[in-house]
Amino acid sequence: SQTIHQWPATLVQPVGSPLSLECTVEGTSNPNLYWYRQAAGRGLQLLFYSVGIGQISSEVPQNLSASRPQDRQFILSSKKLLLSDSGFYLCAWSPGTGVTSEQFFGPGTRLTVL
Amino acid sequence: AQSVTQPDIHITVSEGASLELRCNYSYGATPYLFWYVQSPGQGLQLLLKYFSGDTLVQGIKGFEAEFKRSQSSFNLRKPSVHWSDAAEYFCAVGPGANAGKSTFGDGTTLTVKP
Numbered sequence: 350s351q352t353i354h355q356w357p358a359t360l361v362q363p364v365g366s367p368l369s370l371e372c373t374v375e376g377t378s379n380p381n382l383y384w385y386r387q388a389a390g391r392g393l394q395l396l397f398y399s400v401g402i403g404q405i406s407s408e409v410p411q412n413l414s415a416s417r418p419q420d421r422q423f424i425l426s427s428k429k430l431l432l433s434d435s436g437f438y439l440c441a442w443s444p445g446t447g448v449t450s451e452q453f454f455g456p457g458t459r460l461t462v463l
Numbered sequence: 464a465q466s467v468t469q470p471d472i473h474i475t476v477s478e479g480a481s482l483e484l485r486c487n488y489s490y491g492a493t494p495y496l497f498w499y500v501q502s503p504g505q506g507l508q509l510l511l512k513y514f515s516g517d518t519l520v521q522g523i524k525g526f527e528a529e530f531k532r533s534q535s536s537f538n539l540r541k542p543s544v545h546w547s548d549a550a551e552y553f554c555a556v557g558p559g560a561n562a563g564k565s566t567f568g569d570g571t572t573l574t575v576k577p
Contacts, residue, residue: 450565452555
């Protein structure tokens with residue numbers, strides 16, 4: 350069966366510090382991968398998605414970046430965090446082949462920027 | 464462009480009462496439709512999906528949803544709500560696998576009164 354991992358679960362960082370959030374998927378090959386952010390009381394905002402190694406699409410201009418160094422690894426980064434980067438970050442995957450594009454979500458990372 | 468509207472930001476129902484959460488979508492082709500549930504501080508879990516066939520689909524936890532093409536709607540229902548159903552619910556519309564990304568509604572928060 351497939352599983353998706355995210356770490357860390359919780360992170361408190363000062364403004365201006367760097368960020369690295371990691372997401373890995375097990376039990377599937379060539380998945381589509383996604384990074385979302387949820388601000389408090391808000392819906393999902395798609396940040397990045399990837400259909401393959403090194404292929405990243407950015408949805409919202411910001412100081413975040415994403416990389417996919419391996420087929421089942423997706424990393425969200427920042428060189429200098431802003432207060433507005435606080436939120437709940439979710440990684441998700443969907444099948445790269447098949448019929449539907451249902452997504453499977455990780456447990457999330459709660460980021461607080463102080 | 465595809466879009467999803469969940470008109471109700473917050474709904475409160477009594478335990479044992481019936482529930483209907485509304486979802487309207489805009490999509491230029493045959494839609495693939497999904498409902499997800501998110502418990503506080505956790506990732507999203509797929510409740511059910513529709514992509515063809517019977518317009519009434521059954522999901523996990525006793526939920527069902529009906530696709531109405533004429534109304535561009537995909538409303539989620541449950542005959543009798545349990546306290547554990549309190550959560551946030553997201554409707555999403557998307558293409559087939561590996562053909563693009565899904566679009567999520569802003570979510571509906573469900574509160575269950577004892």
